Amino acid sequence: MRDQETELKLAVTPRTFARLAQEPLLGEPRGPARKLVAVYFDTARRALWRGGVSLRLRREHGRWVQTVKGGGALQAGLHRRLEISHRAARAAPDLARLGASEPERKLARAAGSAALAPVFRVEIERDTRIVSPAPGVVIEVSFDRGAIVAGAARAPVCEIELELKRGPEASLFELALAVLARAPVRIEQRSKAERGYALAGAMRPAPVRGRLGVIRREMSASEAFRAVCSACLNHLQANQLGVIRGEDPEYVHQARVAMRRLRSALDAFAPLAPEDMIAPRVRAVRHATRALGPARDWDVFAAQTLAPVLHQFPGHRGLAALERACERMRAHASRSARRALGARRHQALLLELGGWLAAAPWLAAGPPAAELAWRAPVREHAVAALERYHRRALKRGHGIGAAGNARLHRLRIAVKKLRYAAGFFGPLFARARVQPMLEALNRLQDLLGAINDCASAPALIDAAAATARGPLRLQARTIVSHWSAAMLAERRRALKPAWKAFRNCERFWR
Known part of the structure; x- marks a missing residue:
């Protein structure tokens, strides 16, 4: 049978x-x-x-x-x-x-x-x-x-x-x-x-990395949209149990990556659908992503800022006290993340999105021209989306050398959306033309992410120092703050060359 x-x-x-x-x-x-x-x-x-x-x-x-x-x-x-x-x-x-x-x-x-x-x-x-x-x-x-x-x-x-x-x-x-x-x-x-x-x-069992290149050249825009969103949900669900069980912190990171990619996928195809169909789902996914933010922030701070300082100052009692305070804050944030992904609200979001993708209501939600656009080859939409994201990234990066943290944060988001779109739509174009742009975007995105982590560190240092015990905690706070500031300055110096490399890349979709 x-x-x-x-x-x-x-x-x-x-x-x-x-x-x-x-x-x-x-x-x-x-x-x-x-x-x-x-x-x-x-x-x-x-x-x-x-x-x-x-x-x-x-x-x-x-x-x-x-x-x-x-x-x-x-x-x-x-x-x-x-x-x-x-x-x-x-x-x-x-x-x-x-x-x-x-x-x-x-x-x-x-x-x-x-x-x-x-x-x-x-x-x-x-x-x-x-x-x-x-x-x-x-x-x-x-x-x-x-x-x-x-x-x-x-x-x-x-x-x-x-x-x-x-x-x-x-x-x-x-x-x-x-x-x-x-x-x-x-x-x-x-x-x-x-x-x-x-x-x-x-x-x-281990944290699962998602796949971006699931679109095929023969797909329509609607088929490509379903494929990308489904891949993002698969990525999220594959890491969900690891987050709920409080295992490797990488599970939290991968779950956040999956949700950020899902938001980017919704945004990339939003021009084809009525706003009231996409916007509520973007907001729901953004809420779920933010629930994991503190856990990821504390994981990154502990591994990339505090750990190197502890290595350089072994036996410092103030730093040891700060580390213990950091671990308490980290454990609290981890419990919150575990509750968020195990909650009914999150499961309802996953089921609602799964049913929505299975039903594909966007095909009948707009005028006949919208349905034609959904049924057209996805490459037509990909070119327009990539051009839109590239233009926005160039605009946000203007005068990058003098940009403050707030502007760099907006640039980071623009670059991230372009990076994900390039990953989504890359299989539609020749790999040799796509790869240089992807490599430049990866380097730029990593650098902007590291700068954002450094910019977020002072608030985490203050929170940990406020709950640390012992007479040397303020000295420890000063040491970590100076270390973080030095890291920020170093990464900002590397930003201009990375930006120039990206800006000089051929637009592979043209």
Whole structure:
């Protein structure tokens, strides 16, 4: 049996799981919960996983079923995958049953002649329902509770899967928003297979860097807009759990980058859509970005300003006191960031944006000329957008040598928007022409960001010094302030050459 899965996963706590199991919105059970045991196989070198396919044998209704999954895509939390299933005689892979589909061919190539062995298993109880929240819409709701097991390691599974059987994809997001209005849920971007491989040590969870170059030359403006915004949401959701768990500070940085890119994508295509369609979403994303700002500010200050000073003045008791105060402020900001990304408001934003992208209402929101512009090749819009951002950056950078911090801040934003737009639209043009501009923009953006960090440092130094203890804290404050001022002066000296290099770059879109 061959099937294209389209589903949305919602992670919940055990308490919320039990509460939502009684929620009429999610229908009535079709029978008693089924116990499902699935075993995932791979080579010793995890060739299937690295090849983008999975092989599972699962016990269903008293018999084994072999399933190959692969292909598809992840879009704003929505999982699309091709699933090919065959009956199996026993709990062992039978590669002779593989067909001619792309995932099956990919699996056969990846496995080669290597032996396949169990890597992990998934043991769950599944309660399945069918709901029809709107005419023509059918969604299968699965309540999954159990564990993923890899050797002696176990990870709990407690989630609700919404699988689209019939109707528009936006229906999944609408149902998820209705569920969120009744109880706290979180979009689960990771599949059970991904969590299983992580538990088995095949991959190590780490902050995820997003991809900018997702636009293709054959895309319309509307298709390009969806692709870029979906990539930004994928980037954000991939780092969300790391922020909520308070892990590596890089998770916060990557989440902020994802949201800044999303705002830039909305801005880049705003001229094609009614203002009342784009502006509220820009404001919502800006609010979410600002919630992570203090955590990132304290992380940068601790790593790039305070740490070098401590290295130069080892054993200074005032600096040690300042460091302890900084860590307290940093921990408080981190807790605020964790609460912000775990809050219902943030999950509602992700679901609303996902549903909006799936429905593509901008195509019918304006006059016929606007729809034609959305359906036209994206290159036409890209040229106009890049020219607009480049002109704004040149205007903001005029007289850069005498610019104060406020003007440099505005220039930094203009350069950042041009940098993101160049990354978004770059694949539409020859790489050799695009690369010099990208390199110059990267250098300029990094430098302006470092200057902005130095300009923000005095407020952080004052906040840490105000809560530090000990007689040498004021001396420590002076040392760090002078160090930060020297860094600012050094970076400002490097600004003119970086600006000149950017200004001399060929406009690759012309």
